[in-house]
Amino acid sequence: MNIRHSVTNLQLVHPFKISRREVDQFRQVISVEIDGGFGEAAPARFYSEDVETVQAALEIFDSNLDGDLDAIQAVMDRLECTLPRNYAAKCAVDMALHDRIGKRLGVPLYQLLGLNPKKTPRTAFTIGLDEPEIMGRKAREVRDYPILKVKLGTPHDIQIIRAIRRATDKPIYVDANTAWTPKEAVRKIEELVPYGIELIEQPTNADDLEGLRHIREQVDVPIIADESVKRAADIPPLVGCVDGINIKLTKCGGLLEAVRMIHAARTHGLQVMIGCMIESSLGITAAAHLTPLVDYADLDGNLLIANDPYAGVTLEAGKLILPDRPGIGVVPRESRRTPPSDSL
Numbered sequence: 001m002n003i004r005h006s007v008t009n010l011q012l013v014h015p016f017k018i019s020r021r022e023v024d025q026f027r028q029v030i031s032v033e034i035d036g037g038f039g040e041a042a043p044a045r046f047y048s049e050d051v052e053t054v055q056a057a058l059e060i061f062d063s064n065l066d067g068d069l070d071a072i073q074a075v076m077d078r079l080e081c082t083l084p085r086n087y088a089a090k091c092a093v094d095m096a097l098h099d100r101i102g103k104r105l106g107v108p109l110y111q112l113l114g115l116n117p118k119k120t121p122r123t124a125f126t127i128g129l130d131e132p133e134i135m136g137r138k139a140r141e142v143r144d145y146p147i148l149k150v151k152l153g154t155p156h157d158i159q160i161i162r163a164i165r166r167a168t169d170k171p172i173y174v175d176a177n178t179a180w181t182p183k184e185a186v187r188k189i190e191e192l193v194p195y196g197i198e199l200i201e202q203p204t205n206a207d208d209l210e211g212l213r214h215i216r217e218q219v220d221v222p223i224i225a226d227e228s229v230k231r232a233a234d235i236p237p238l239v240g241c242v243d244g245i246n247i248k249l250t251k252c253g254g255l256l257e258a259v260r261m262i263h264a265a266r267t268h269g270l271q272v273m274i275g276c277m278i279e280s281s282l283g284i285t286a287a288a289h290l291t292p293l294v295d296y297a298d299l300d301g302n303l304l305i306a307n308d309p310y311a312g313v314t315l316e317a318g319k320l321i322l323p324d325r326p327g328i329g330v331v332p333r334e335s336r337r338t339p340p341s342d343s344l
């Protein structure tokens with residue numbers, strides 16, 4: 001048995017809503033340990049994964065994890081041949097193997113990757129969907145975060161941005177989570193521009209690349225693909241359709257693929273955001289180690305939960321501060337020595 005795994009229930013501080021989903025009160029992630037290295041899977045139904053598929057995939061991966069665990073690329077190639085897709089499960093394995101080797105060598109992950117920890121950006125803080133006045137009030141309350149990411153995709157999108165602009169003059173990223181038609185997107189973005197918007201994430205359907213191209217040609221705000229891009233192979237078809245991509249570890253299968261995506265995006269002149277699901281500080285800190293390579297960070301998943309089992313990356317005026325402990329560098333929280341798990 002190489003892989004140990006258990007389900008962790010993450011309790012949300014506030015119920016969280018985006019355009020295509022109902023309100024969530026909690027999320028489940030799967031914590032993984034491989035020979036002293038820790039990783040986390042945060043599956044999303046949108047990408048056809050859930051707790052059960054991750055657990056089933058991990059059981060299959062377990063019997064394919066013999067051999068040299070230091071050779072992470074070879075291990076991940078083997079898993080890819082064994083079972084297609086299932087990238088949240090693969091992400092947890094990739095993350096655990098990186099944590100393991102960092103700990104064995106006594107170096108933090110950013111150093112293993114050859115990155116300068118001082119080059120981290122500031123992260124955005126997400127305001128989930130609600131009534132415009134409530135979203136405005138939330139924007140006013142989150143004083144410590146210098147950039148807001150605002151979820152849109154409702155009949156009252158303009159009222160939402162108006163309410164938020166009444167509350168703050170901070171930079172705003174907008175994420176429509178595929179909610180608009182291309183025509184509607186152009187009209188709404190034109191109405192939003194006077195309120196000062198830094199970028200628009202995934203205005204329209206994930207598969208509608210021509211819709212994205214049309215929007216990009218009509219508006220002056222950078223368009224960032226999220227649901228349209230999962231892995232490096234998805235990047236070339238997006239050239240000319242968007243200005244940048246949003247990479248998530250759980251979507252792409254881990255750190256190795258994320259690094260490949262960053263370089264593929266740069267080769268094509270695209271901007272790079274690194275984002276997240278609702279995850280503990282383990283998943284968020286792993287992603288944060290890559291941020292010296294990106295333009296935008298949206299790594300607030302751990303800030304939205306009330307019972308984070310780990311402490312890792314921290315913020316100073318919104319800037320991501322990487323831990324310098326070996327590996328991913330998270331430690332169990334003082335107040336909660338063991339994660340709130342349902343052991344399997």
Ligand code: MG
Binds near residue numbers: 201226
């Ligand atoms: Mg998004």
